[in-house]
Amino acid sequence: MSVPAIKSSEEAIKIEEKYGAHNYHPLPAVLSKGEGVFMWDVEGKKYYDFLAAYxxxxxxxxxxxxxxxMIDQAKTLSLTSRAFYNDILGKYEKFATEYxxxxxxxxxxTGAEAVETAIKICRKWAYERKGIPETEAQIIVAENNFHGRTTTIISFSNDEGARKNFGPYTPGFxxxxxxxxxxxxxxLEENKNVAGFLVEPIQGEAGVYVPTEGYLRKAxxxxxxxxxxxxxxxxxxGIxxxxxxxxxxxEDVKPDMITLGKALSGGVYPVSAVLANDEVMNVIQPGQHGSTFGGNPVAGAVAIAALEVIRDEKLAExxxxxxxxxxxxxxxxxxxxSVVHKVRGKGLMNAILINDSEDSxxxxxxxxALKENGLLAKPTHGNIIRFTPPLVITEEQIMDCVSIITKTLDQFEGKM
Structure with missing residues (x-):
């Protein structure tokens, strides 16, 4: 069987629709190249990326x-499984824990694996350190959360699209x-079997919902x-x-555990992690949790480089x-x-709220329309558009993107 050459966006979409599971509803942009803040489609059209792969x-x-x-490590050693040590994992673990x-x-x-891992660690800590009776631990979560789409995680989701017809659901939340x-x-005052509180510091999928100042500290x-x-x-x-x-x-808050993924690899390889101090993490013993690919040499090398870029290029600043x-x-x-009534966010995690209903x-x-004008973004919850460009964006590029966004919004003024 030959692998087809993709000659047009229309052809690529047709092939994916025919042979791929329909578990996403992408914007019809077929991308073939990326560099910095830009992506190009099959026909060569250039776009600002204002999603940055979530x-x-x-x-x-x-x-x-x-x-x-990634290339250098892949040429040397890509995978050993955790049946053996490799010479990159410990180096990565030391670098990231100190970082x-x-x-x-x-x-x-993956991110969902990191969340599942944190849930397991939290429950085991509850039984072995806090003294909660086995199988009775509860974890508090926030409404409108998004932590992934595994069976356990959708059990405490409000998203009926992700939940419906996937039960029975996992208890304990x-x-x-x-x-x-x-x-x-x-x-917390009424339930003595609470083991943990799992929360997004800013709810991303919910539409970049930024909590009240002091919420995280008080929590x-x-x-x-x-x-x-x-x-x-x-x-x-994060990152x-x-x-x-x-x-x-x-808010100068130090969590007991954090889950990381996505930019931990800069988008070139699936890498995620859970970090905690010894009192919590040491409840996990050999054979109780793992992954064939988790901690592989390529992942470690990539994550170190990705974190060094964040630090050396001052991307937080x-x-x-x-x-x-x-x-x-x-x-x-x-x-x-009359089209937009609010912009909210922190840093380069932002969203605009459209003056229309969620089902519009x-x-x-x-x-x-933004796509046609050279900028790629995606709606969430019907009437919210997230804007999360790569952090390497310059002031000149930001102003250019603001111009594209406002000129596009102008097209909708007076039509609602």
């Missing part, structure tokens, strides 16, 4: 240092409103008071996306500065707009 390519597309690290300030790292591949420390306090204090693990899902919000290395750093410019310029437009097509139509 914050996986924070360092920009095909960053040469990260790509070189983020934790004792231990457990390596996995208590949902409370996001950004509500009173609700958290109430559950951590409550968890500490009740001997409950505070688990921060930094898979989207400089919000203008700090981690989003919790905006650039994210903070560019994000402030972006929101300031969009707010000028919003003052007189307006946000999608705007994204289609």
């Amino acid at each position: 914050s996986a390519v924070n360092q920009g597309h095909c960053h040469p240092k990260i790509v070189d690290a 983020f300030g934790f004792d231990k790292l457990l390596p996995m591949n 208590i949902k409370i409103p996001y950004d509500d420390t009173e609700a958290l306090q109430k559950v 951590k204090e409550l968890c500490k008071k009740h001997n409950v693990l505070f688990i921060a899902d930094e898979i989207q919000s 400089a996306r919000t203008g700090k290395l981690l989003a919790v750093d905006h 650039n994210s903070m500065k560019m994000g402030e410019i972006f929101r300031k310029e969009l707010n000028k437009y919003i003052e007189n707009s 097509s307006t946000a999608w139509d705007i994204c289609m």
